Amino acid sequence: MRVDKTLSELWHLKNTSADSEVVEVVAMAINTINNLVDDNRKLEQRVHVLEQRNKRISDTAIEQIDITQQRNERLEKKVEVYEKELERLYGERYKDAKEDFDLGELSDGYHTFNELYHHRMILFSVICNQNEEIAWKSKLHHDGTMYDNYFIVGVSTGDGDYTYHYHLDNWDYFNVKELPTAPEWDGHKPADITRLLTLI
Numbered sequence: 001m002r003v004d005k006t007l008s009e010l011w012h013l014k015n016t017s018a019d020s021e022v023v024e025v026v027a028m029a030i031n032t033i034n035n036l037v038d039d040n041r042k043l044e045q046r047v048h049v050l051e052q053r054n055k056r057i058s059d060t061a062i063e064q065i066d067i068t069q070q071r072n073e074r075l076e077k078k079v080e081v082y083e084k085e086l087e088r089l090y091g092e093r094y095k096d097a098k099e100d101f102d103l104g105e106l107s108d109g110y111h112t113f114n115e116l117y118h119h120r121m122i123l124f125s126v127i128c129n130q131n132e133e134i135a136w137k138s139k140l141h142h143d144g145t146m147y148d149n150y151f152i153v154g155v156s157t158g159d160g161d162y163t164y165h166y167h168l169d170n171w172d173y174f175n176v177k178e179l180p181t182a183p184e185w186d187g188h189k190p191a192d193i194t195r196l197l198t199l200i
Helices: 002-016 020-090 092-100 113-130 168-173 190-199
Strands: 135-138 150-157 160-167
Touching: 113 135, 113 150, 113 160, 113 168, 150 168, 150 190, 160 168, 160 190
Parallel strands: none
Antiparallel strands: 135 150, 150 160
8 A cells, every 4th residue: 555655664764864853753744644544444434334324224214115015005905805895795886976976075064175175265365365465376387387277376474485276266366466477486385374474
């Protein structure tokens, strides 16, 4: 190794030089190089430990993914078996019920999903209309895309935007400025609905 050769030459110079200052400088150089070599060896050991740890984590993650996939496959097979059994027991009645089922009409005994979504839309329109100076609506996202027959409406709070998508049938509920394209999405999620509390 180059380091070993350098150290050998320095030791030779230290042992053969008659100049005390040269000997002192060479001794310091040898000591510095030895410390660097030792530090480098320790660093290599740490890197090796981290590599082994990362490999174990990676292997565990792959194993968990495989387990999850296997469970999902078993679950799908069970569902398929149950569906076939229902079709066998109830025949066409089960098929018709499954095809006609509308999730939006699912109810908790008081309201259906469709009713709750409509209520949310009305309440958000009130919030936007009462804060029209910071509210907006657009038929296009920032990148020019949009879901068929939908628009986006939002309010820009001090903590960031909060938005919803609604069918174009509800466009006139929102008496706010129309933008050519919506502001770029700032990453907000449903949990960020608390941003609306800053409007109080």
